[in-house]
Amino acid sequence: MSSHRVTLDINGEPHSLDVTATQTLLDALRWQLDLTGTKKCCAEGECGACTVLLDGLAVNSCLVLATELHGASVTTIEGIGTPSSLSRLQDAFLAEGAVQCGFCIPGMVMAAHALLADQPHPDAATIRDRLSGNLCRCAGYPRILRAVQLASSQADE
Ligand code: FES
Ligand code: FES
Incomplete structure (x- = not known):
């Protein structure tokens, strides 16, 4: 080809x-x-x-x-981050214990990164909506939501 x-x-x-x-x-x-x-x-x-x-x-x-x-x-x-210099979002995912098998996490982080670049302080419904195309087979959605909220709360620090 x-x-x-x-x-x-x-x-x-x-x-x-x-x-x-x-x-x-x-x-x-x-x-x-x-x-x-x-x-x-x-x-x-x-x-x-x-x-x-x-x-x-x-x-x-x-x-x-x-x-x-x-x-x-x-x-x-x-x-967006390296093992020795994680992004704010990656740190938040670890802090909230949002990573289980980890397979969905890079995609979740990238989708959340795009959201926070667009809207630094989204409400929970907006986060759920913007991550709705990202599936987690470990069903870690509540912790993933909290991780994005944590990163959002640190956006102006
Ligand atoms: S691997 Fe691309 S959406 Fe599933
Ligand atoms: S953490 Fe396992 S698929 Fe999401």
């Missing part, structure tokens, strides 16, 4: 990737760039495990074709 070269910004760094016509952003991140923090679960837009920011908006990367990304800016979970 022929490939196409796309140049895009990922986590603040320029990248040129050779991708096929059917390759998704999710697979390009995981298999070409080794950015495996973005999880592959349903691969059909149902679970949100693969959520990344595309030009600042939360998207399911399993539904985005890599060939469409020339000139785009992508942020993955690796781009």
Whole structure:
């Protein structure tokens, strides 16, 4: 299958990737760039495990074709914090004990990151609504909600 070269910004760094016509952003991140923090679960837009920011908006990367990304800016979970320097949201997830198996968490954090960038102090209904596309099989929703509320409460500190 022929490939196409796309140049895009990922986590603040320029990248040129050779991708096929059917390759998704999710697979390009995981298999070409080794950015495996973005999880592959349903691969059909149902679970949100693969959520990344595309030009600042939360998207399911399993539904985005890599060939469409020339000139785009992508942020993955690796781009918002590191193990030695967690983001406020990542710290809040740990503080609230919101991480069980952890599989859904990168997607949850990215969706919440997009929400708080948009609305620093959302109410509980808005948080639930904006995370409604992110499924947690461990059913950790109450703690996840509290983690986003905690990060929100620290937004102006
Ligand atoms: S892996 Fe993309 S939405 Fe489930
Ligand atoms: S913490 Fe296990 S799926 Fe959410």
